[in-house]
Amino acid sequence: xxxxxxxxxxxxxxxxxxxxxxxxxxxxxxxxxxxxxxxxxxxxxxxxxxxxxxxxxxxxxxxxxxxxxxxxxxxxxxxxxxxxxxxxxxxxxxxxxxxxx
Numbered sequence: 001x002x003x004x005x006x007x008x009x010x011x012x013x014x015x016x017x018x019x020x021x022x023x024x025x026x027x028x029x030x031x032x033x034x035x036x037x038x039x040x041x042x043x044x045x046x047x048x049x050x051x052x053x054x055x056x057x058x059x060x061x062x063x064x065x066x067x068x069x070x071x072x073x074x075x076x077x078x079x080x081x082x083x084x085x086x087x088x089x090x091x092x093x094x095x096x097x098x099x100x101x
Contacts, residue, residue: 003028004092005035009101010072013040015050016064020028026061034063073097 004026005011012022023037041062049055070078073094080095092101 003030004068005066005071009070011037011076012066012072013037014070014078015068016041020062025069028066032071033066034062034065035066036061037069038058040064064070067091069082071101 005028007025007028009025010046011025013019013038018040020083021040023040025035026038027036029035038061041064042059043061043062044057047053047055047058071081072096073079073096076095077096079097081101082095083090084093085091093099094101
């Protein structure tokens with residue numbers, strides 16, 4: 001099945017502690033059905049000091065379920081994603097505006 005959300009997409013969070021926040025997808029894990037969004041779902045991880053890195057409490061973006069994310073369209077509103085064929089290629093489009101993504 002084709003991916004509705006991909007790395008680099010601008011998304012808005014629909015549910016959870018970060019509801020309403022916007023960010024860009026930095027990684028997608030299709031097997032788990034999750035994605036990592038910059039600045040969203042931040043958790044503090046304790047890092048031991050090594051020769052190469054400073055230790056301490058490091059903020060880290062944790063994975064968020066894909067069902068809790070919606071793509072932002074050109075108007076900056078949440079939209080669903082559809083698929084259609086254009087020139088023999090399968091392309092994603094925003095259901096609100098009908099524009100290809």
